[in-house]
Amino acid sequence: MRFKGWIVTTLVIAITQALLSLLLILQHDAIYSELLRQRVAVIAQTTAETFRPILDLGLPISMLRDGDAILARGIAIDPSIVAVHAINPTGIVAHTTGSKPGTIDDNVLTAMRLADQDVWGHETSDLIYSGFSIRPAEGAPPSGAVVVEYPHDKLDAASRNIARITLRSALVILLATSALAFVLIYLVLDRPRRRLADLRTIFEATRAGQSYDAGLAEAKAGSLNHELLRLGQNLQDADAAYRKLQLAIAQPDGAHLQSEDRSSKDDGDEGNLNAGRLKAVIMARLLPITVLLLVISAIMLGTVATRAVTRSIEPELAARTDLIGNVVSENVQRALDSGIALNEIVGADQFFGDMLKRLPEVAYIAVATGRIVIEAGNRIDPYLAPPRERRDVRSHPIVHDGEEVAYVVIDIDPRLITKRFHSVFLDAVVILLVTMLLASEVMLLLSGRALAEGLEQVQRLSAMQAAGNFSRRVIAKGQGTIGIILRTLSERAIVLHASFSEAVEVAGGQRQAALRRIGDRFGLTSGAPRLLESSSFGDIRLALVLFAAADELPLAFLPIYTRAAENLWPWLDQAVLIALPLAGYLLAIVMMSPYARVLVERFGVRRLFVAASIPTAIAHLGLFAAATAQEIIFWRTVTGFGYAIVTLAAQDYVLSVASKSNRDSLLGVFTLVLFGGVFTGVALGGVLADRLGPANVFLVSAGLIAASALLSTWLIAPDVGKRHDPHAIRTVRTKWTALRHPRLIVLILGIVIPSAVVLQAFISYLVALTLDAQGASAAEIGRILMLFFLTLMAVGPLAGRLSQHLKGSHALLCVGAAGVCGVALLPAALHPSQLSMALAMVATGAGSAMIRGAQVSIALLVAETDLAEIGPTAVLGVLRTGERLGSIVGLVLIAGLAGVAGYTAAILAVALWTMTGGVVFGALNFRHLLTRR
Amino acid sequence: MKLVSACVAVVTLIFSSTFEAAAETKTILGVWYEGCEHLCEGLKDAIAESGFDAQVRSVDIAQDKSLLRGVVETARNDHVDLVVTFGTSVTLGIIGTLDEVGDPRFLDDIPVVFTVVADPFGTRIAESFERSGRENVAGTFNRVPEAVNIEIIRQYDPSFKKLGLLYHANERNSVIKKEELETLLPDLGIEFVALELDPGNPGVPDPALIPDRMAEFRELGVRWMYLGSSSFLRFNGDLYTSSAVENGIAIVSPYESLVRENRALLSIAARYYDVGKLAADQALAILRDGAVPGDLPILRASDFAYVVNMDVARDLNRIPPFAFLQIADIVSN
Known part of the structure; x- marks a missing residue:
């Protein structure tokens, strides 16, 4: 038990660390990519601003002579840039620093068209695109844009670095927490282990015919002692019942069975009622350790990774400021090179003021010679400025005729920088929450199945046999106390069934009728005893969470994904069109809901769960491959049918396995688990879409649904939910x-x-x-x-x-x-x-x-x-x-x-x-x- | 001066290549208003660079439109393969308007490519940008709309409220431009002041009147003037722009050379050299590729540039705004 407990805990922590590492790396890449795009956007923006006078006149961007030379200024400022293109609204490249492609990549053009903001971006495996659209008026379609191509290498290197740090830390944390888990679990489960060993002694003594005083009355109800004593008592009663039954089969007409012996039909409930208690007692000792170590390990990894992410993105933030300084310096130098003096420059305040509107983290830009000559924005209050030298940074000399004639001053708004780091922290918290949620589901499943299943079985089987019900057996594994007891109890049932079968065969007339009555009363048949089935809500939880998460992964981007797809119905308003996938999904739920229960009753939860998962997974693959909005509407509607069936089947499963007393609370837990899945999907969908691209998220959904279907096949008993007398609809x-x-x-x-x-x-x-x-x-x-x-x-x-x-x-x-x-x-x-x-x-x-x-x-x-x-x-x-x-x-x-x-x-x-x-x-x-x- | 130029402007055929060209060699006749300049050079260079076997002959009418009828006859007699015209006056003299198609005074049997026509549709030289409207005519276009020029002045000088124009009656496009601006400017919130250079003189106006008119403009409070659609004024650009600057008036013009070589302050224009290359593209499409001229769209010039004369800006105390300096081609003259 202790070893299994340790393995389960280690496994859960390992899964958590792996999932957390993966998500944190993805999150880092999302932030880094965004920062990189924002930095490159400075070049795109300032270059685009240069074209603005031409576009503001209503002229196409292609009409500017020497446009290529203007674009080349961007590369002069940042030589890492691969190419800069000036494009017209249809994507035709009017000017470029590279070899002139006829048109820009379709995906880049789509990114420009779909962007409501002036700054937009796109990413491929090789390049990061940062674009800036010039619009004649706010909200108007772009009249042109500048696109900067940046190599992906820098992001790849940063990502590799974070991956290395995160995975190394995860491994160290895993090893440390696993070792700690080993010690703690051995300490905490030592007493139950010893008590179980005592139980084995008692059991063997009982088998040898010695009487045993359980002393049940002395122990506190619900305590480990109480439950073990109850188990001991049950084993003793089961032993007695076994012996009596042996005699009864041998002499069916005898008086070996007392009138107080109850019918086996009444015993199922009692067995069930007490079955989970010993498991709950053991889990109450084990789970706090697992949860504690899980939380500690996750927080440790989250902290380490967040620090690494912060260290990784800090230089990027500084690089953007540096770039802005360079651009300002270049602009002023260009003005001076045209033959005017610094104090003759007019309109620079407005020029830089316009630039500041799109650089939220820069509060103030100035050009100074000792006194301020040009300025835009508002100075940061020195009392608000951070301790680091973000305020009044003197940077970027302005050189004219080989002499430094001025310098650039940039005040960075510390609040926005702080906000950025808060955002990183919040992202990590979200990921932590989601990971913990998934980990807790995995933990409940693993501990329930691998660790406590034997305890539950021994408690149920012994209670049943104690009450005279020998109709069930289990397949006992292992050589531990539980395994030995289970094996003995199962063998007894098998032996009794065999004896009963033999006796019935040879008996005749009245004797056979008496034997039949015994068989009815003690659950004996002519065949072998049936396997003991145990179903609990824990068996379906993880499958339900995964299904709900898969269903909700696209929530954050589905309307935008639909908007980006080709529309075969141009007559339909776009806003309505992009609502249709959701409307179709809801309609499918409305249509399917009345039939879900009927289907469950006919096919059972397991078959229905799997049957609904197949079209739903196919629908997600369809969404992945969809090129038109109409395909998206169709496939999303199909997922609605699947969602309705699966959630209602799961609800019926809960009703099937719940007793009357715990039905309401289990239904409450069911809702929580369902929303837990929804929450997981919503939170992860955005992160995954940012890094993998929206279409690929549907592949993840399909994978999660397949995993959910497999889990349901493995864990749900085949006949749960089936009824042969369905209620009239x-x-x-x-x-x-x-x-x-x-x-x-x-x-x-x-x-x-x-x-x-x-x-x-x-x-x-x-x-x-x-x-x-x-x-x-x-x-x-x-x-x-x-x-x-x-x-x-x-x-x-x-x-x-x-x-x-x-x-x-x-x-x-x-x-x-x-x-x-x-x-x-x-x-x-x-x-x-x-x-x-x-x-x-x-x-x-x-x-x-x-x-x-x-x-x-x-x-x-x-x-x-x-x-x-x-x-x-x-x-x-x-x-x-x-x-x-x-x-x-x-x-x-x-x-x-x-x-x-x-x-x-x-x-x-x-x-x-x-x-x-x-x-x-x-x-x-x-x-x-x-x-x- | 007028007399001298009229005397000098005998019909001179300036052959840029040998007369004894091989029979397959195509002949392009360029008809220029005032000498072979940047556009003519662009045309010649582009034809040469293409490797197509063609020669460019030039004829300069030296501002004398009366010579154009003789040019039409020469083109027919010499069996030239294509004619390139420069400016509105020359083009009208060679092909007439759309209403004059079939008139023997004008060419309708030899392909013609027109260039530097300020308003080819207002003057009824062509039908639309998509097609000229006649089988033998193709063309180029090298202007930005006048509203754009107004916006440029606004960008440069937000206090701009009044625009002056000097026009003369003997060039149709000069009058058309005055009428166009009269209609356009009130809609743009700009007061329009137009003065005729030499009222009552139907012939070539007297350039000596230019300084007097500039002084009148100054008296009327004009600080910005437009110079375009006048070959005559362009020819007298030095006097025109210098007089304007002396009177504190800034000139904005589609003629880039007036900024680079004279005293105009600002222009947004395509280079004439580039327009010559565009004309060569049209000529090659017709002669080499066998296109029907009337099927070709009017080719529009790209590669426009702001050009600012910084010396003039200083003299006028109108330094270009910072945004202009990021994009403008700054010259000093």
Whole structure:
């Protein structure tokens, strides 16, 4: 047990370290690539600004004479640059420093067209492209652009360096924590080991016919002693039952069986009820060590890697500042070379002021000769300046006629630098959270299966045999105490079955009938005993997490991915078009949901899980290969069918394995696990899209779904969920009956649908598009989006308590939550930024969590009172159908509005919709209060 | 001066190559308003560089449009293979307008490539950029729209509100330009001041009047003037631009040479040498590749440049703004 415990812990830590290393390296590469692009963008921007006077005149960029020479200035400033191109809006290269290609690469052109910001980029395995678009007016299509090609080598080298540091650290941390785990586990599990050894002695003594006093009453219930003593007692009882049964088979007409011997049919539940306790006791000792070491090792690696990342990106940040200084110096020198004196220069303040608008980290640029001659921006308050010499950096001499005539002063805004490092830290925290979440799922699975499975089996089998049920056996492995006991218990069942079979064969008449009665009572048949099946929610958790994560990986970039694809329906507004994959997905869920349960009952959870995974994985491959928006819509719809089947099958699995007493709590855990998967997908999708490219993320999704399907095949018992007497399906008519209930209608229209619109139109659609328009990367979008799911998961359990605090006024909770959601959307609509979006995520996440529980409670209340005749299942079905249909209609409407009036107007509409729904719902629910007043 | 130039401007055929060219050698006749200059050089160089067996003969009308009828006859009699015309006046004299197609006074049987026509559509020389509208005519275009010139002045001098133009009635394109600016400038929020150089004189105006007109412009508060669409004024560019600077007036012109060689402040233009190369491209497409001239689009010049005369900028105390200095070709003269 101790060795297995150590192996499991080491394995979980190793998986965590590997996953964390991979994600941290990817994250570093994303940051470094972005910084590199931003640095190179300085060249693209300043070169493009040179062309601006020509383009502002409405002339094509190709009309500038000596354009090649202007581009060559960029290479003079940074000789690492491969080439600089000036392109017109159709991608034709008008000027270049390299050999003149006819047109720029299609992917680069697509990046330019899709960018709402002036600065944009693209990356291939060889080159990093940084582009800057010149627009005649804000929001107008580009009239031309400058693209700088930079070699990929520098990023590759930095990536290799980080990979080396991270992997080396991970290995050291793994070795250290594994050694520590070995010691701790040996110490902590020493007592259980000794107690199990005692148990073996007792068991063997019992087998030898010696009596044994368990002393169960003295031990504290639920303690290790208590559980082991109970097990000892059970083994003793099982031994006694075995002996009695042997005699009974030999003499079926005898009086060896007392009337108090219960039928084996009653014993299953008891066996199950106590089965997990010993496992829980052992796990309660082991899991804290595993979790502690897991957290420590992950934090250690996160810290080491984050420091390495910081060290890696610091020179890049400095290089960008240096480059800006060089550009300013070159520009001023060029003016001086045209024959004017420094004090004759006019318009430089405005020129550098315009430049500063696109260099957020630079607060102030000046040219000084001892006194300031040219300046733009605002000086950094010396009290705010960081201790390092970021302020008032005297750099880049301006040389004219061989003499230094001036120098450049650049003030870097320390807040933005700090923000950048905070961002690195936040990225690491997100990765840490996701890794821990996945690791904990792996840990629960491994420890449950590899470590505690034997304990659970021995407890169940001994309890069953003690109660006179010998119908089951197990395949016992190992030579340890548990293995020996299990083997003995199984052999007893096999022996009894064999004896019974033999006896029945030779017996005749009355004797055979007596034997049959014994067989019924003790679970004996003419064949061999059946294998003991054990199913628990733990078996499906990891598969569910992986499936949900795979499904949500594209959330951060799907609208943008659809926008980039070719559109075969040019007549359809683009904003609506890019909402269609989501609408198709939701429609598929609506259509599939009523049939999921029927299918589970017919085929069982396992077969359905695997069957749904196959088309879903194919759909993700289809999304990977999709070239048109229509293909994306089709394949995303297919994934909706898969998602509906898998999640509902998993829910049925939970209902199948849960006892009545723990069903509600298990359903709560099921929701948490599902959202854990969603959260993982959202958070990782952005990071992966940034590094692997959006299309390749679908391959990752397909891989995760395949892994999920394999896990379900291995871990889910074949017949779980199957029923041979499926309930009659509720007819559509019952739904109409439910829809005639005014309170339910008001709930659906006022609360449920607006809340669904917040999720589908705002979270799943508008956030990605709005943040993309703000220049956020896919990773940043993912990080902000996951705040919603994180809050949803965190606030969910609290919402129930709040409801109790409000004396069960679910309606009041709904109104309050709708208000919170609506108000939180206003700043995001009026001043969209990463901060306002993050706040909106947290508030809408909290609001949605409160609504989620409260709306079900209200519906159930209605189902138990006014609609008792159609029952809660039908009422909840109506609620869910209304929610999904409403979200589809809402999504399409909001997408249409976004196409006409822009994303911010669409967010405002969602806010107003939510608040109006809340007000209407509140007014109708609290009408009596208003009337009284 | 006028008399002298008229005397000198006998029809002189200046042969740049031997008369006894081989029978396959194609003959291109260049018809110039005032001597073989940059455009003519560009044409010759591009033809030579192409390796195509063709010779360029030049005829200089020395501003005397009356000689153009004789040039048409010469082209026909000598069986030249293609004619290249320079400027609006020469082009109109050689091929007439679209309404005059079929008139024997003009060439419609020999391919013609026109160049340096300020407004080929307003003057009805050509139909559109896509095609000239007549089978034997192809062309080039080397101007930016006038609105662009106005914007350039605005970029240079944000206080710019009034534009002056000196025109003369004996060049049709000069009058057309005045009418064009009269229509355009109010829409751009610019006051337009136009003065005729030699009112009442239908012939070649007297250049001696230029300083007087400049003084009038100064009195009217004009600080910026446009010089384009006038071969006469371009020919008298030195006097024109010097007088302007003396009166504190900056000249913006599509004629780059006026900035490089005279005292104009600013131009955004393609080099005439490059325009000559464009004309050669059209000629080669017709003679070598067998294209029908009327099927060829009007070739537009690229490679425009800001050129600023820094000495003039200093004299006028109008130093170019910093952004201009990053892109402009600075000259001193």
